[in-house]
Amino acid sequence: MKNTTKIISLLLLPILFTNCFDDLDDSPVSKTDINDFVYRGMNSYYLYRENVNDLTENKQNNADYNDYLNSFSDPIDFFENLIYNRETVDRFSVITSDYLAFEQLLQGTTVSNGMEFGLLRYIEGGNDIFGYVRYVLPSTSAESANLKRGDLFYAVNGTPLTIDNWRGLLGQNSYALNLATYNDNGTPTTDDDSIDSTNETVSLNKVPYTENPVFKTKILQVESQNVGYLMYNGFTSNFDNELINAFGYFQANNVQHLVIDLRYNPGGSVNSATLLGSLVAGEPEGEPFVKLQYNNLHQGDNSTYNFTNQGNSLNLNKVYILATKSSASASELLINSLNAYLDDVIHIGTNTTGKSQASITLYDSPDFRRTNADPRHTYAMQPLVAISVNKNNEVVPADGLIPNIPLAEEINNLGILGDENEPLLAEALAHIASTNRVSTQLPSKPIKIVGDSNDLIPFKKGMYLDNK
Secondary structure, eight states: OTTTOEEEEEOSOOOOOOOOOTTSOSSOOOHHHHHHHHHHHHHHHOTTGGGOHHHHTTGGGSTTHHHHHHTOSSHHHHHHHTOSOTTTTOOOOEEESOHHHHHHHHTTEEEEOSEEEEEEESSTTOSBEEEEEEEEOTTSHHHHTTOOTTOEEEEETTEEOBTTTHHHHHTSSEEEEEEEEEEOTTOSSSTTOEEEEEEEEEEEEOEEEEOOSEEEEEEEEETTEEEEEEEEOOBOGGGHHHHHHHHHHHHHTTOSEEEEEOTTOOOEEHHHHHHHHHHHHOOOTTSEEEEEEEOGGGGGGOEEEEOOOOTTOOOOSEEEEEEOTTOOTHHHHHHHHHHTTSSEEEEEESOOOOOOEEEEOEESSTTSSSTTOOTTOOOEEEOEEEEEEOTTOOOOOTTOOOOSEEOOOBTTOOOOTTOTTSHHHHHHHHHHSTTOOOOOSOOSSBOOOSEEGGGGSTTOSEEEEEOO
């Protein structure tokens, strides 16, 4: 199993894709067949199988097994019946009826208009929300519309955004975005600030798009020392060469310090996280970077992913990482694993998501691999099967990694990404300077997101491994 499976940990509730593939086979698959696949996979690999009575009873050995399977009319309902404490323990296991679309997502191809956004409440606990642009992807509809970081919007097609409707409104392939402005009402205090609607609209259209996660690289100077800045927005193995080249750029410019911006990075490939760790630390090849630990039935699948020998490694003992609540899975893995090696991993920002569990993509075949999967359907599932830990067996806490320097973004002072005056980057540069200044002033309008653009993309907030 270890040589062909994909491993993914997710911060999503179960999502059912509904694409239909009429050309797979003429004979229909029965619900009994699919439910049998679900049961066999969960009974073997589920991380919490010992906590689920239907699994520990091993109903496959019972004479009424088919009756048990047929008591559930839908595979997703059956899958949910086998989940342990969905609300508090297992928030991440998922099932899909379209593994073809899922496989495309792992390659970094989605449908996008290029606007990456976050969502905020007007009032703490309120239902009404507004959005802000985090960054704009190149060669997209959002770039053509001249959207930029810090732009605000309050409605889509004239309908104001709420906690309940934003997914449907912003999930459309085409829509008109109703813009807003930040109003400080001419006072230095923020108590009377407001988000005001305007008559301006922007039309956006989504098309298939493959994002290069190496969003920005830059060389900055602090007291005659070179500082490398990397904004990296997804651990996507298809762009590992671009990541290696970025560190070649840093190495050629003799950087003595490094700032990695993961503030909006939802996760991705464990292999790419291991690569990035190797490029930062340059630990000897073969040293453990991250370990995966499975349930009692699959201890033989426990595995270690080691540092790799990279010619562009910076061999640093200290690194600055900008991370927020939107930093998840592989982003957290990188911080947690580097903490076990480097003298200092300075985390600037806010608590991260808190996600260390992993799940395996299981297909409907005798050994759950992609090869020989039942051609009559495209169901697959990703149950939690393992915990990721660092060299010292330390896990990412469920409430996220705590920053060394707490500093939230401010909606009225987002700054320009990569600019030395952008607040989070400026804090890192000030700490690098001989003063080693640490911020003691909390932001006046800290951002507490209630959702973001990654929530619209199934499996986007995940951590997976492609063994080759």
